[in-house]
């Protein structure tokens with residue numbers, strides 16, 4: 001049985017970033033830039049005002065105070081979007097709005113709060129901002145400069161930069177199309193909820209969690225439903241998945257040792273050997289990896305928590321690698337245990353936990369409650385997976401272990417990672 005890091009490394013090494021294609025800027029969020037983006041323009045393009053106020057020559061208002069203001073004639077007004085104004089002579093002021101061109105000659109904008117007056121005459125009663133409140137041409141980006149380097153993940157800020165320098169499309173690695181399929185006679189999708197009410201079936205929640213996880217991580221989910229528990233049906237569904245030409249096939253269930261666990265057998269019967277099956281972890285031990293008709297396949301266990309945990313550890317990094325990310329794994333953060341934890345088997349355990357900063361400035365962890373791998377609410381309450389090493393039978397409260405932060409709280413990792 002492989003360790004978790006070895007298994008993850010093996011899967012990630014077996015895939016590569018997908019081919020590069022232009023994406024519409026609006027659709028590029030979550031992708032990775034495949035080439036340096038060189039700015040065709042300088043930004044800001046011209047010196048402009050950072051404040052609403054009066055443009056003037058600083059030398060004209062030296063020493064201005066509320067009790068000893070400087071009075072200047074206002075010779076015009078310039079708004080954002082208006083043409084470049086006339087030059088400003090000494091001894092005069094021009095009303096100016098945030099973002100408007102600076103009139104040539106002016107070296108200062110005094111904000112409106114530090115003035116009294118209007119459109120004909122202005123009294124300046126503070127000289128604190130002499131030489132200030134001007135956004136200089138080129139202070140953001142310069143023409144010919146790499147505005148965003150290849151390999152950068154595209155978030156909202158990158159979208160903003162790319163838009164402001166005129167990129168309507170950007171070169172990115174194509175998003176992986178991920179086929180999601182399940183198996184089990186007990187399953188229905190939501191349309192069949194009456195069967196659940198009648199006590200005969202359960203909802204195939206994995207179909208929904210895996211689809212959401214694929215989407216959240218930048219892939220394109222293709223939910224292909226589930227097959228009944230027969231080798232032929234599982235094989236037929238796998239063939240449908242292959243025919244849909246995905247970049248990755250993710251199955252849930254059918255990888256354990258039960259009489260109805262057909263996924264592995266089906267895969268093997270389709271002419272491909274498994275690369276590995278089983279990892280020294282709980283939940284999720286029966287995870288498998290291989291290829292079906294050349295398409296990488298990750299076989300997740302059916303238990304809903306196991307499917308989610310193994311997705312985080314194995315599928316997410318695979319999607320990220322295909323998207324072109326270099327940092328594909330979550331970075332473990334040290335956490336202080338607020339309760340003792342113990343493990344039953346010599347396997348690395350991933351416990352659902354709530355992690356939050358404590359008064360000591362460190363992250364603290366407590367479990368979400370019962371940890372059965374069918375208890376999906378334990379996952380919905382958690383913002384982290386607590387990693388309990390296989391050689392630690394009991395770890396007392398107060399000790400430090402590591403955790404993987406999930407979802408929105410993953411951003412905390414950067415602050416607390418070692």
Ligand SMILES: Nc1nc2c(c(=O)[nH]1)N[C@H]1C(S)=C(S)[C@@H](COP(=O)(O)OP(=O)(O)OC[C@H]3O[C@@H](n4cnc5c(N)ncnc54)[C@H](O)[C@@H]3O)O[C@H]1N2
Nearest residue numbers: 182184203204205206207253254255256261301302303306
């Ligand atoms: N004798 C043994 N039995 C089991 C072992 C073992 O080592 N020896 N391992 C257990 C562990 S751990 C896991 S995890 C499961 C893995 O089972 P499979 O991946 O083969 O999945 P199934 O047996 O079909 O289902 C397990 C469980 O999950 C539910 N399920 C399946 N698909 C879905 C879905 N799409 N949505 C929601 N829930 C689903 C299914 O109803 C079962 O309750 O095996 C243990 N057994």
Ligand code: MOO
Nearest residue numbers: 283284285306373
């Ligand atoms: O490994 Mo199973 O995934 O514990 O529930």
